[in-house]
Amino acid sequence: MPETNFKTHRAKMRTPEAATYCGSTESxxxxxxxxxxxxxxxxxxxxxVYDPDDLDTWLASNRRKSTSVAA
Structure with a gap:
């Protein structure tokens, strides 16, 4: 039997919900x-609309250990 890789579907979010999810504002x-x-x-x-997986990726890419580290 072939192996299948199903991705769990997560509902897309409009801007206000996506901003709240990320701890930010719509503006x-x-x-x-x-x-x-x-x-x-x-x-x-x-x-x-925003895909929650893309929001998670964006949040992870903005992690920092120090304010002195260049973005």
Whole structure:
């Protein structure tokens, strides 16, 4: 029998929910989309949504041990 790798489906989040999930604000997420410094997002028509897996990846990439370490 072939091995299958099913990914657990997690509902996509709109900007307010994604910002709360990351401990941020909707305003910050809107600005990050403009500057390109935020997490990967998806547009469906005019609606912006975030995949929780992408949010987790973005959060992990922003971990720091010290303020003196360059980002």
């Amino acid at each position: 910050t997420f809107n600005k990050l989309r403009l500057t390109g410094g935020g997490p990967i997002y998806i547009t469906i028509g005019r609606t912006v």
